[in-house]
Amino acid sequence: MQRAIELFWERFTGYSGEVILCVSLREAMQRTVALTRKIGTDTVGLSRHVPVPEALSNAGLHVMHEPPTQVDDVPVVGITAPWGLVAETGSLVIHDHDPGERLWSLVCDVHIAILDHPRIFNDLDELFTEDSAHLSTGLCLISGPSRTADIEKKLVLGMHGPRRVIALIVGVD
């Protein structure tokens, strides 16, 4: 497992994603609050899959649960709880059929992903031979911030999706 996490770390950060290992869920939530404040906002979009959501509201953050329907309603930070990661490609595995998981990982400038004891797949073959409900309802692999190189191959982060993706991983030490 150690090797898989190291590989995930190397590849996810190689694509400009950020990784923070946390010893407990409590630490992950504290760090989420601190990151949100540092970004300069107190409103977050929150997927219903994120554990202990009250940790955020208790810390004084304004929490939106319903995904936005208007462009002006999009907060700067969206928080999701991916259920797995793939070491080979440095990818978060999102439960894409859930509107909260999908939209909060997509429409905000910053996507914070809280992975509490995630399923760890060494490679894509392991993932796609998995007999899981997630495979039958849909998934999305996210490997860092959205990007484009359509103008003379110059890389620009944050094309249509988040400019920053921060993965807080609990329970993999």
Next chain:
Amino acid sequence: MAEFRRGAKNLRRNAKTAARRPELGAVISRATDHAIIRRREVMQEIDFAAQRRRIQQLRQNATQNLPGLLDRFKARVEAKGFHFHMAVDTNAARRIVIDVAKRHTVQTVVKSKSMLGEEVGIREALEQAGIQVTETDLGEYIVQLNHEPPSHLTAPAVHLSTGEVGEILYKQAGIGPFEKPEQMAVAVRQFMRTRFFNADMGMAGANALIAETGAMLMMSNEGNIRLVTSLPRLLVVLTSVDKLVERMADLAPLIRVIPKNATGQRITNYCTVLSAPRQGQEVHIVVVNNNRMAAAGDPVFGQAIRCVRCAACINVCPVFRTIGGHAYGTVYVGPMGIVLTNALHLDPHARMLSDACTLCDACAQVCPAGIDLPGLILHIRSSGNPRLIDRFKAWVVGMTYAGAGRFKAAFWALRLFKRLFAAGYRRLWRMLGWTGRRGVPRVAGKTFDRMWDDDAKGD
């Protein structure tokens, strides 16, 4: 694009136009060199030969069993609540999409990049029906503003410099003026957000259709496909029958290899497996045939249907790198474009595209589906009715290379001819059409054999 004419029959004329613009080749080479170098680096992480065998096998299984897989896919998606439509050809595809749009009184569409969309001209058809269509992929949006088709499978605006893009965004959309790609991308993101949220209909393609589960794979770096498929309440997935694969497990080598081969990226940023309609959304899947089923059963062209549209063959093609995509005059360009345009009968003069090949074999080396592109191009070239001058050239070459004696005699005669008639020698090459854009080949004073012998004696 105004300088380039549509239609394969304009290849020669277009190639001359491209050759008059050396800066075009420079921009394309810069962009494709980048992809080639990155590809080489990232391929070291995997066993390409083994992955190629897997992809070739799974694509071969699929193309040999398209009707069966299609039936399974249709049954699965309908059971999940998707609306399934089969379109036999371009006209049927346009009709189905416009019917769906009209039934929902659609006025605005956000669309993601799709070569099939280009093949059936879906944007133009929707626009003719009075519907506003916004291309959401940055490169595709730029070429939409510039009223031209994409010039490359994965990099639609590869033929444009940063300065040209800045000018197009400013003049055509009032965005900018900006000099840097970062500024342009940020401004387009802001402008496009409103369109995503307000669109009546989303329109996307698919990279693979999985018969086993009735799911669809969609890959994008920018995130536009996720927005297109998530925000509007009505979604049309316009895809083609050759995207079918049998199992979920088939996705692993495709997701692993396509981005590495295309741009040298380890993985495309967002790989979505869409397995069921989303809450409150109506999804129509339009599967286009356009001769694919027939081509899949063709003993020669069947292998072309294995193509996974990675564009690696285009990046390495010396002809594409010199003349760019628009010169082909067709939707699909480069080696795969030559083969697919012929296999699917997409242009009445498709055979002429086979001239745009040096048979260098670079494309075959990188193709993850194991398609013998040079072999197919040679086959296309040898079919049909070549021009008299081309037949004469082929006869001369055939005679010259028929044996060592003839070869030596031909070059002896050529050397003599050059010595006696220097001006005529140059005219001869020009007449053969080989020196319009390059120098006259020098005939060595001695044959290679003689040089070798002389060297050996010198030792």
